[in-house]
Amino acid sequence: MVPHLTTALTGPLLELERCFLDRETRIEHWLRAQWQEYVPPFYTSVDLRNAGFKLAPVDTNLFPGGFNNLNPAFLPLCVQAAMSAVERICPEAQDLLLIPESHTRNQFYLQNVARLANILHHAGLNVRIGTLLPEITVPTRIDLADGQHLMLEPLKRLGPDGRRLGLEGFDPCAVLLNNDLSAGVPDMLQGLHEQSVIPPLHAGWHARRKSHHFAAYKQVAREFGAAIGIDPWLINPDFEVCGKISFHERTGEECLAANVDALLAKIRAKYREYGVTEQPFVIVKADAGTYGMGIMTVRDASEVKALNRKQRNKMAVGKEGLQVTEVIIQEGVPTFETVDDGVAEPVIYMIDRYVVGGFYRVNTARGRDENLNAPGMSFKPLAFSTGCSLPDMAQAPDAPTNRFYAYGVVARLAMLAAAVELEQTASDAVAA
Amino acid sequence: MVPHLTTALTGPLLELERCFLDRETRIEHWLRAQWQEYVPPFYTSVDLRNAGFKLAPVDTNLFPGGFNNLNPAFLPLCVQAAMSAVERICPEAQDLLLIPESHTRNQFYLQNVARLANILHHAGLNVRIGTLLPEITVPTRIDLADGQHLMLEPLKRLGPDGRRLGLEGFDPCAVLLNNDLSAGVPDMLQGLHEQSVIPPLHAGWHARRKSHHFAAYKQVAREFGAAIGIDPWLINPDFEVCGKISFHERTGEECLAANVDALLAKIRAKYREYGVTEQPFVIVKADAGTYGMGIMTVRDASEVKALNRKQRNKMAVGKEGLQVTEVIIQEGVPTFETVDDGVAEPVIYMIDRYVVGGFYRVNTARGRDENLNAPGMSFKPLAFSTGCSLPDMAQAPDAPTNRFYAYGVVARLAMLAAAVELEQTASDAVAA
Numbered sequence: 001m002v003p004h005l006t007t008a009l010t011g012p013l014l015e016l017e018r019c020f021l022d023r024e025t026r027i028e029h030w031l032r033a034q035w036q037e038y039v040p041p042f043y044t045s046v047d048l049r050n051a052g053f054k055l056a057p058v059d060t061n062l063f064p065g066g067f068n069n070l071n072p073a074f075l076p077l078c079v080q081a082a083m084s085a086v087e088r089i090c091p092e093a094q095d096l097l098l099i100p101e102s103h104t105r106n107q108f109y110l111q112n113v114a115r116l117a118n119i120l121h122h123a124g125l126n127v128r129i130g131t132l133l134p135e136i137t138v139p140t141r142i143d144l145a146d147g148q149h150l151m152l153e154p155l156k157r158l159g160p161d162g163r164r165l166g167l168e169g170f171d172p173c174a175v176l177l178n179n180d181l182s183a184g185v186p187d188m189l190q191g192l193h194e195q196s197v198i199p200p201l202h203a204g205w206h207a208r209r210k211s212h213h214f215a216a217y218k219q220v221a222r223e224f225g226a227a228i229g230i231d232p233w234l235i236n237p238d239f240e241v242c243g244k245i246s247f248h249e250r251t252g253e254e255c256l257a258a259n260v261d262a263l264l265a266k267i268r269a270k271y272r273e274y275g276v277t278e279q280p281f282v283i284v285k286a287d288a289g290t291y292g293m294g295i296m297t298v299r300d301a302s303e304v305k306a307l308n309r310k311q312r313n314k315m316a317v318g319k320e321g322l323q324v325t326e327v328i329i330q331e332g333v334p335t336f337e338t339v340d341d342g343v344a345e346p347v348i349y350m351i352d353r354y355v356v357g358g359f360y361r362v363n364t365a366r367g368r369d370e371n372l373n374a375p376g377m378s379f380k381p382l383a384f385s386t387g388c389s390l391p392d393m394a395q396a397p398d399a400p401t402n403r404f405y406a407y408g409v410v411a412r413l414a415m416l417a418a419a420v421e422l423e424q425t426a427s428d429a430v431a432a
Numbered sequence: 433m434v435p436h437l438t439t440a441l442t443g444p445l446l447e448l449e450r451c452f453l454d455r456e457t458r459i460e461h462w463l464r465a466q467w468q469e470y471v472p473p474f475y476t477s478v479d480l481r482n483a484g485f486k487l488a489p490v491d492t493n494l495f496p497g498g499f500n501n502l503n504p505a506f507l508p509l510c511v512q513a514a515m516s517a518v519e520r521i522c523p524e525a526q527d528l529l530l531i532p533e534s535h536t537r538n539q540f541y542l543q544n545v546a547r548l549a550n551i552l553h554h555a556g557l558n559v560r561i562g563t564l565l566p567e568i569t570v571p572t573r574i575d576l577a578d579g580q581h582l583m584l585e586p587l588k589r590l591g592p593d594g595r596r597l598g599l600e601g602f603d604p605c606a607v608l609l610n611n612d613l614s615a616g617v618p619d620m621l622q623g624l625h626e627q628s629v630i631p632p633l634h635a636g637w638h639a640r641r642k643s644h645h646f647a648a649y650k651q652v653a654r655e656f657g658a659a660i661g662i663d664p665w666l667i668n669p670d671f672e673v674c675g676k677i678s679f680h681e682r683t684g685e686e687c688l689a690a691n692v693d694a695l696l697a698k699i700r701a702k703y704r705e706y707g708v709t710e711q712p713f714v715i716v717k718a719d720a721g722t723y724g725m726g727i728m729t730v731r732d733a734s735e736v737k738a739l740n741r742k743q744r745n746k747m748a749v750g751k752e753g754l755q756v757t758e759v760i761i762q763e764g765v766p767t768f769e770t771v772d773d774g775v776a777e778p779v780i781y782m783i784d785r786y787v788v789g790g791f792y793r794v795n796t797a798r799g800r801d802e803n804l805n806a807p808g809m810s811f812k813p814l815a816f817s818t819g820c821s822l823p824d825m826a827q828a829p830d831a832p833t834n835r836f837y838a839y840g841v842v843a844r845l846a847m848l849a850a851a852v853e854l855e856q857t858a859s860d861a862v863a864a
C-alpha cells in the first residue's frame with residue numbers, strides 16, 4: 001500500500017531549510033494568522049524550483065491535475081483537508097458537480113479526475129461529473145487503464161430561466177472546476193448566481209495573469225521575510241512584464257530585450273551578493289495560460305532579438321491556440337535536484353490550507369535551467385515518501401522530511417499569494 | 433516507518449458495516465451538519481466494543497492518554513487536525529501550556545505526553561509542560577525509555593492577583609489538560625478567567641458522569657438512527673443508574689439488583705429480536721472516574737447481592753482513592769475480535785472533529801465479556817494499519833479499511849455526544 005520511493009535528495013545544503021526548521025513555530029503561527037484574513041483556494045498545486053541557494057515557486061495552479069500522482073498513503077490527509085474545504089463551501093448540502101478538462105483521451109488526467117472524485121466522495125459528497133464536451137449528449141462511461149471508470153454526463157441548465165447548472169436529475173449546491181478555462185468562460189457557466197462556482201470564474205486562465213500572482217507573491221514573500229527574518233529574494237523569483245508583444249509581427253521586441261537585460265542585471269547582482277557562480281537566466285512565457293507552451297530560456301537579451309520563424313511561432317501560440325501578446329519575464333531558478341540522471345522539480349499539492357502531498361516531476365530529456373512541464377514531453381512523477389508537516393530537528397536539514405517541510409512552507413506562501421490575488425482580481429471582475 | 437501490523441479482523445459479518453458503507457455520504461453529511469451546531473472537544477478517545485451483532489462505545493475519554501500507541505504513519509493526520517483545533521482555541525497566539533497526569537514513572541504515559549507535545553509543536557505552537565506535582569519545584573528533565581526526554585516545569589500563577597497560569601517566563605494563551613482531574617480541581621487551576629482551559633474544567637472526572645454522557649449518546653444514536661435508517665440499539669449500549677450506593681455499608685443493593693434485573697430483561701428481549709444466542713450481561717462501574725477500577729461483569733441480579741468483602745472493597749474505591757457512591761449499570765457488549773488468542777477492543781483517537789487513528793487493546797488474560805482496561809493488567813496496543821476515512825465498496829464489509837471506517841463513525845457519534853454533554857453540563861457548572 002505504501003510505496004517506499006527514493007527521493008531526489010542529493011545536493012548542496014540549503015541554508016534556508018535549516019532556517020525553516022529553526023523557526024517552525026513562528027512560520028506556522030504566521031501562516032495561521034494569514035488564514036484568519038484570507039480565504040484559501042479550494043485546492044492548489046505549486047511547481048517549485050530548488051536551486052540550493054534559492055527555493056521559489058515558478059507556477060501556481062488553481063485547477064490542479066495530478067492528484068493521481070500523490071502517494072496513496074496520503075489519501076486520508078486529502079480526505080481530511082477536503083472535509084474542511086467542504087464545510088467552507090457547502091456545509092449544508094451534499095451534491096457537488098465536478099467539471100473536468102475536456103481531454104477524454106488523456107488517461108493520466110482522467111485518473112486525476114477519478115482520484116479527485118474519490119477524495120470528495122470520502123469527504124461526504126455525492127459527486128457527479130459534468131463535461132463541457134458537446135459530443136457527450138448522454139451519460140458516457142469512460143474506462144480507465146487502471147480498471148476504474150468515470151461517468152461523464154452532459155451539463156444542463158436547471159430551474160426557472162435556467163439559472164442553475166446541473167445534470168439530468170442532479171441539482172448541485174456547488175460546482176467545482178477542474179478546468180482552467182483557458183478558452184474563456186463557456187456559455188454553460190455564465191450567469192450562475194445561485195450556486196458557488198469554485199474556484200471563481202476569474203481564476204480561469206482567460207482572465208488570470210501570472211504577473212498578478214507573482215506581484216501578490218512578492219508582497220507575501222516580503223512580509224514573510226520580515227516576520228521570519230530572511231531575505232525575501234531567497235524565496236522570490238523576480239519578474240518583469242511586457243504587455244504588447246506580437247511574435248509574428250515582431251513588435252514589442254525592444255520591451256522584451258530591455259526587460260531581459262534589466263532582470264539579468266538584477267539577478268547578477270544578487271548572485272554576486274550570495275557568491276553564486278551559476279550563469280543567470282530568465283524564463284520568457286505567456287502571462288496568461290499554462291501547460292508549458294511558449295516557454296523560452298534566455299541567457300542574454302540578444303537571444304530574444306534573433307528568434308527564427310520556428311521559435312517565434314512556438315512562442316506566439318498558447319493553450320487552446322490562443323495568441324500570446326502579454327509575456328512575463330521571470331527570473332530563472334535552476335533546479336539542483338536529480339532523480340535517475342533526470343532533472344527533477346517538486347510539485348506540492350494543497351487542499352484548503354493544508355499540504356496534502358507532493359511529487360517530483362522528473363525529466364531525463366531536459367536541462368536544469370529548462371521548463372520540465374512541456375506538452376508532449378514525458379515526465380515521470382515520483383511521489384514523496386513522507387509528508388510535509390513533520391520536520392525533524394534531529395535529522396539533517398536536507399533529510400527528506402525536512403526538505404519536504406521547506407517545500408510545503410514555500411508552496412503555502414504561493415497559495416497565500418493566490419488567495420490575495422483572487423481577492424484583488426475579484427473586485428476587478430465585478431468592476432468590469 | 434510504516435508498520436504493517438495484522439489486525440483483529442476475523443468474525444461474523446457485521447450487517448452494520450455494510451450499512452455504513454452504503455450510506456457513507458449520508459453519514460458524513462449528517463455529521464457535517466452536527467458540527468455546524470456543536471463544538472467538538474479538542475481531543476477524544478473512544479473505547480468501542482464490536483459484538484458482531486452490535487458496535488457500541490463503552491467509554492469516551494476527554495483526556496486521551498495513548499497517542500503513543502497510534503501508527504506513526506498517521507502523524508501527519510494528527511498534525512493537520514491539530515492545526516484545525518488550534519485555529520479554534522487560539523488563532524492569534526502561539527504559546528500553549530500542557531498539563532499532564534502526575535505519573536512520572538509510567539513510561540507509556542510519558543511517551544504519550546511526548547507524542548502529544550510533538551503533534552502540537554508541528555501544528556505551530558510553543559508547547560511547554562507544567563506539572564501539578566508539588567515535588568517538582570524547578571524544571572526537571574525526565575528521560576524516556578525510547579531516547580526522548582520531557583521537561584516538566586512547576587506551574588506558577590502570573591499577572592496581577594495571579595489571574596493567569598503559566599511557568600517561569602511563559603505566559604500561555606491556553607492551557608491544555610491531559611489530566612482528568614479525578615481528584616478534583618487543584619487550587620492552581622481555579623479562577624482562570626483570562627485563559628482558555630481545554631477541555632473545560634467541568635469535563636474532569638470530579639464532575640463528569642458516565643450517565644450524562646450515555647444519556648447524550650442515546651439521543652445522538654436515536655437521531656443518527658433516524659437519519660440513516662438503522663435501529664439505534666445496534667450502536668447504543670443501554671444503561672441504568674443507582675445514585676446512593678455504599679459498597680462498604682451494603683446500602684443501595686436493592687436499587688442495584690432491581691436495575692440489573694430490568695436491564696438484563698431489556699437486553700434479553702433485544703437478543704431475541706435479533707436472534708442473538710449469547711448470554712446477556714451488564715457491567716457495573718462507578719458513574720464518575722476512569723481507569724477501569726471498580727468494574728464488575730454481572731450476569732444475574734443475585735450476583736450483586738452476594739458480594740464478598742474483597743469484591744465490595746474493590747468496587748468501593750475509584751481512582752485517587754475516591755469512594756464510589758454512584759454507579760452506572762451498562763449493557764455489556766461482548767467483543768468478538770481477537771488478536772493472537774487475546775481478546776481485543778478497538779480504541780479510536782480523534783483531534784477536533786477528525787479521526788486520526790486507532791489501536792486495538794489486546795488482553796490475553798481476560799474474557800470477551802470483561803473490561804480490558806484494568807490497572808496493573810498488561811495490555812498490548814496494536815496500531816491500526818490503515819486509516820478510518822477510506823471505506824472501499826470494492827472490498828468486503830469486514831475488510832480492515834471498511835471495519836475501521838465503521839469504528840470511526842461510531843467513535844465520532846460518541847464524540848458528538850461528548851460535545852452535547854459538555855454543552856449541557858457547562859450551564860450546570862455556571863449555575864452551581
